[in-house]
Amino acid sequence: MGLDRRGFVKIVMGGVAGTLFTPVIWQGLDDTSIWSQNWGWIPRLNKGEVKATSALSKLCPAGCAVKVKTVGGLPFAVVGNKDNTMSKGGVCPVCAGGAQLMYSPARVKSPMKKVGEGKYEAIKWEDAEALLLEKLTPLKGQEGKIAAISGDETGTANEVLSALLAGLGSSAFYVMPGEMFTAGKGVKLMGGSGQPGFDIEGADLVLMVGADALDSWGTTVANQKAFAAARPTGKEAAAQYVYAGPILNNTASVCDKFVPVPPTATAAFCLALANALINAGAVSSASDFAEYKALAAKFTAEEFEKTTGLKPEVLADLVARFKAAKAPLVIAGASFGQGAGALDFVAAASLNVLLGRVGQKGGMTLLPAAPKAIATATDRENAKDAASFLASVATGKATPGVLLIYEANPAFALPQPAEMAKAMGNIAFKVSFSTYMDETAALADLILPAPHPYERYDDAMNPYGVAKPTYLAGKPVVAKPVMDCKDPMDVLLAAAGKLGLSLGAETYADAVKAKAKAVGADFDALAAGGAWTGEPKSGSLNLGAAALAKAPSAKLDDKTVAFAPVTKLAYGTANLATPPANTLVVRDTELLGKDLFVQMNAATAKKLGVANGAKVKLTAGSGEVKALVHVNEGVAAGTAAMLLGFGHSAWDEYTKGKGDNIYKILTVSDEAGTGLKVWAGSTVTVAKI
């Protein structure tokens, strides 16, 4: 039987029709689609019970009280804890990616000993602890020979560290720069004592001078919650917010008013506002009011215009807002959380005194000294700054034999970091207690891995900015740390025991529990997500007129501009490079490839002869950074702004070599009258390349 044309067409048509009706083709296509996406290297999800455990997430400087969600015991996400009176269910962007940071490629995996320039070998914990003891023992009883730098502002770890040093005969305990340090000095200049607090929640007008209170200053999440409560969605706002600072930052973006004040003119701005308020009838019963009034009188509207580049109408508008407010509050702070002089603090804080807002609801408060867990520990008020210490090491004035570094990265996060790193080279034995391989760990002789916050006991006493005494504590979320690490304080307390010292605690958990007891809090309730709060102390402040009389004013020439470092919490902190889960948040007008941008307004760009997108070099002191220009009208007159926290040489592939470290061009000067090291009013020269 032959196959004719008709027969052939029938077979083909039958075949086509058959394929339409058989599921084989469609099932095959579907399977192909599924299986072509089902490769072995596509990660599978973890299974198990999903739980949420309370934790104190000290990844951000203030610490967020959060709940860590786990699946089968493995942390995977962080959500807010609504029951905590400080965080009130909020989470900052750093803590939001906290679970992923447990597995950061930058984590130090085990103790390491330096065996050559940039070369390390992993060692056992017993060998590491023996080595530490061997180095500490001969220096016992020699003042200044054992030093410590802490980058933790709030933990009882500071008490353990400073008490250990005191027991070993050394008072060389230093802290990394921060608002808390400067503000404490400022309060003393105003005739008071204690840590200042700011009752944002109770205020109906909040003027933030420099302080980036809704993004990176103080207890960010608590501040944001206070802001949110005062601005209910869809209803009338109950409080006004005004930001006065060098750049239209995240805080300023939601404020009712942004006042662009160059970073070199903070004190001048505050005194001009004081003058305008006094002219509008403000009087104070402070003992130095007459002196203050005379000083403020020099800051006329013309002077204001000259120093800030702003029209006098701006002052009139602010005065009108203050007059209309029942509970105004002025928050004093550096726009990037550090490096401001005490005088900038005094200038802004004095407005609270002038307006009679100290100790009032919605005003500025003073916190009493917190009870200590370890009696021999250094009082927080007497803390000394790490920048001055390393400067003394550089000149040979200080000659420590061992330096213990805890939660700090001085080789990156201090002005002129190359000089700081060089100074550290003068110290024979440096021990870095660090969770991550940061620039300072990379210089250390012994690296002792510290647990991630979800793997350890820790606490936070009076995070800077809180209006009343506040204490938080937490315990580990996971049964076992991901890496071979030990709590630094456990290591030091064990060493203390072997050196014949008794600090009253065997482990850091004991010390934290002792602190809770001393404060009068229930540790278990705190670890379950609670917060302890007390009452601020009474006491008054003067206007700090004597100190303010010495406030300097910067002189800028044609090629020099004021330099404003900018911080964004999402991009990391002084102790933390941008977390892998946050690199996406960085804008391409801030970092592009490996180039960081310098932001300036069109008038400044014109004055400097640079255009949008131009590559420029910024220099100050011996430092230099390269950047691309981004014209941004939100930058104050005569000011260049750049992001802080980029340009790491250590960490991981997500951050290493991205951008430049602008600490290189922050120049340190001694503040007139206080002798403090300051760098918030740095100036830079900008040149096209």
Next chain:
Amino acid sequence: MSHGAQKEFKVTWGMVIDLDKCTGCGACMTACQVENNIAPMLDASNKMRTLSWMLVFEMSNKKAAPEAEIAYLPRPCMQCGNPACVPVCPVVATEKNEEGGIVSQIYPRCIGCRYCMAACPYHARYFNWEDPIFPKGMEKALSPNTSARPRGVVEKCNFCHTRLMKAKDKARQEGGNPEALADGAYMPACSEVCPTGAITFGDLKNPEHKVYELAKSEHAFRLLEKLGLAPQVYYMSKREWVRKLGDNYAAAGKAGAEKKHS
């Protein structure tokens, strides 16, 4: 679903984002990345390659200092009532037919043609140029809520759909009605994490949910309303320049007002 027809649902999940409260902190982007297992990228500044189911845009009033103002605009998928992406998909990998009105994205069906990306005026869809490679060990921190997607498929925000499934399960277990969840019983990660509470989430058709009233505010608007895609994401701002910029059609008229479409 044919183009131009708007499908009605009894429950319409939506957001009202208060732009006057968004500080642009980025917590929503991070929480979204964590919830949805988006792998970190080595060069996250290459915005042509990044995956940002939630993206916070910066808006400017373009005025010189000191009149300069900025606002941040978080942009999830708009879950349009009349989505442009759905009718163009040749393999029905994206649909809008589930109660609640969330536009789905079915990864195993997706052939990566990217027609949907071209169609979406909000740039809310992303193509996986790379396989999801997490740093060694970080896969242990994967969320159990979202499968990791391979290279070659398109993905987007789905209002954390697994959370909806779980909220419904919980309602069933507790004897409640899974089709009438209480306000706050289901919330995407971005809305849950937002520290200023800028993102209010709920059923736009349920008078007991906050979004019901908020979406009707005189300050509420939707992005590019002129296109007639009926997004389920509303924004609100008391700043007129923000409303005008969010809906450039409104630049000539009253911002946020109801539009007539041709």
